[in-house]
Amino acid sequence: MTRSARRTGGYRPTLRIAGAAAAAALLALTACSDSGSDSESDSGSDSGKGGTSGEPSGEVTVFAAASLTESFEKLGAQFEKDHPGTKVTFSFGGSDALAASITGGAPADVFASASPTTMEIVTDAGAAAGTPETFVRNQLEIATLPGNPDGVASLKDLTDSGLKVVLCDETVPCGSAAQKALEAGALKLTPVSYEEDVKSALNKVVLKEADAAVVYKTDVRAVGDKVEGVDFPESADAINDYPITLLKEAPNAAAAEAFVELVQSAEGQKVLTEAGFLKP
Template identity: 70%
Template sequence: MTRSVRRTRRMPQLAGAGAAALMALSACSSSSKSSDSSATTSDGSKSSPKLSGTVTVFAAASLKESFTSLGQEFGKQHPGTKVTFNFGGSDTLAASITGGAPADVFAAASPKTMAIVTDKKDTATPPVTFVRNQLEIATLPGDPGKVSSLKDLTKSGLKVVLCDKTVPCGAAAQKALQASGLRLTPVSYEQDVKSALNKVELKEADAAVVYKTDVRAAGDKVQGVEFPESAEAINDYPIALLKNAPNAEAAKAFIALVRSAEGQKALSRAGFLKP
């Protein structure tokens, strides 16, 4: 009888302890779920901080069409953001950045011009090559100057325009000419590839050595002439987040878009080569 009473008295104590343990476990579980839900979206994917503000991108002139398109796409994907661009010769842009011009991203047309910025430790991330580009000769529609090779550019009386030697497209053109053993004196050296192409479009020159992407972007305003020596002077295009980027998080997202499958597809359509 005594043993029975003792057992009966212990039962409520055990039940109370079990209930307390269950309540504690339930509280833990509830807390964990609450924590998880704050880190995930309704579809179960990880949430990301909302981006806003302006992303300022300094980019090589040859990227104008494709980057403008990607900037618009970025704005659609991230409402409340805007991408503004400063297009020009990579050397000039690099000098502006090292001189203190406010920018978030730098996309150059050659590792050499990117090095101007990295040497000053003005990048926040290591530059990454995202595309490559190849030279092509742009002539007037119908090719009245009868240009079918790089050597034809040396013909007497032909007005040829080149990019300045300090600009990536100009450096590449010089490399191709050297590989061919050719010497060429242009009627002018231009500060960026768009300026060189414009001389042909305005019929101020018979031909210009530019990038394939620029010939494609010009449509029927010019005619393209490929030449094998261009394979000796293909330019890598690096991109990097800048050290004092005013909008670093949004800038990282724009770089991610450029390097994504979607971004690479857009760049390929423009005529750029894969990195």
């Protein structure tokens, strides 16, 4: 911006001319600025998370129960295919540990728990955006070594002192469900170890470090012929509901909402039921 000329006899006319020129320049600058703002706004909405078109973009972080690993990875790949420019990052583990991470401030967009009890940790802390909804259910099964060499046919058989049996820790949903099943059958069982999540418990049998484990049907199905599954009636008394929710502090709420919609859609339910989950 130029400064005013020194005061001379022609000062006033010069001031008028300079003032007029400055006003014209200001108007032009304002018009350019407005146009630029509109352009930047349009551009920003295209590159932002979701944009004005409502199309999700960017990274969405999902915290999910370990038993959802295979199904959610399939859904994550489908989500990225349906929405170019998105990336789904998963953190799988015991629902209680995930809930503690969320309430501790870990950045996440979605939480899918293996039980309403662990979901309550998040809702009670005010970290859920809205009311969590049950999207699937899961039932327990006994996983034995391939061919079931020990002839395990019931939950009671697992109380045989000669068997090495593994359970999930009671603080995680699969462990809590196993305890309900044992109580339903009036049975007491002392495992050789308690594991932090269902995948860890199942892996003990896969690696032949244990003779049997009480896990979910979905996990038995996921490993194919590496184990053999045995149904038991008490499992009907310990079916777990799986709730899902968008988180209040979600860094990418638009993409998170779209992912939850996919999970609850007919397409998402097909993937989950094919994995052995029960419809809610």
